[in-house]
Amino acid sequence: MIxxxxxxKPGAGKGTQAEFLKEKYNLTHLSTGxxxxxxxxxxxxxxxxxxxYMDKGDLVPDSVTIQMLQSEVEKNPNSAGFLFDGFPRTIAQAEALDAFLVSKGQAVTATIALDADDEILVQRLLERGKTSGxxxxxxxxxxxxxxxxxxxKTAPLIEFYxxxxxxHAVNGIGAIEEITERLSLIIDKL
Structure with a gap:
């Protein structure tokens, strides 16, 4: 199981890439968003x-996020693996995820970060906001x-993992296909 x-960061392309990865690796995509x-x-x-919390632009407290996520994992007992998109976002969430997965006889296989410049991401999100509502x-x-x-709250996860x-860090700037290929190179080695 993977x-x-x-x-x-928001706008880095997690959701876009998750769509490709879930199909390619037969994973259950769990997007906290x-x-x-x-x-x-x-x-x-x-x-x-x-x-x-979201209306203020704040992160939702760990307890609420974890309850929602655990419920979704429980709904997919026969999954070949999970792709956690937007979770964990804090060390406490990472520890809770590890403990929850251990209780299921599983573990996090790898974490992959999509890196991108803040100014590029701000523009991406403002553009997305025009169509997403x-x-x-x-x-x-x-x-x-x-x-x-x-x-x-989230950057400390780098050291944790x-x-x-x-x-694993991946350059999140470029054509969607190029970024997918960068991600696949890492996942194929797991």
Whole structure:
């Protein structure tokens, strides 16, 4: 079983690349953003709580995120592996994910970070905001707040996964096919 954590700043291309990777490697794609949006749209208790944080551009608390994610993993007991997109975002979430996977007789196989320059990503998100309707992609201040949150809370994951020999960085700038090929070169060696 392959369990991959795909991370990078908002707009780095995680969702786009996850679509290709899930097909190529027969993985169940778990996007915390999609899970949040589903729960918000369906006005679940966890969704309403998550929305209060997302509307401010803040990260949703670990306890809420972890509950949503565990529920999704439980829904896919026969999966060949999982592609975690946007999770974990903090050391506490990474530790909770490790503990949860161990309880299932599994582990994170690798983490892959899509690296890209902030200014390029801000422009990507503002463009996406014009078509996505997502309010958090239409306000540059909110975007920059999300990057600040990422730098403070998510960037420490690099050292966490390096210590486990599971961290790989990939240049997230270029044609979609080129980035997919860079990711595949890493996954094929696992």
């Amino acid at each position: 369990n991959i954590v795909l991370f990078g 999609d899970i949040f949006r589903f729960n918000i749209k369906n006005e679940t208790e966890l969704g309403q709580l998550a929305k209060t 997502r309010p958090d992609d239409q306000d540059e201040e909110k975007i920059r707040n999300r990057y600040q949150e990422y730098n403070e 390096k210590a486990q020999n599971k961290y």
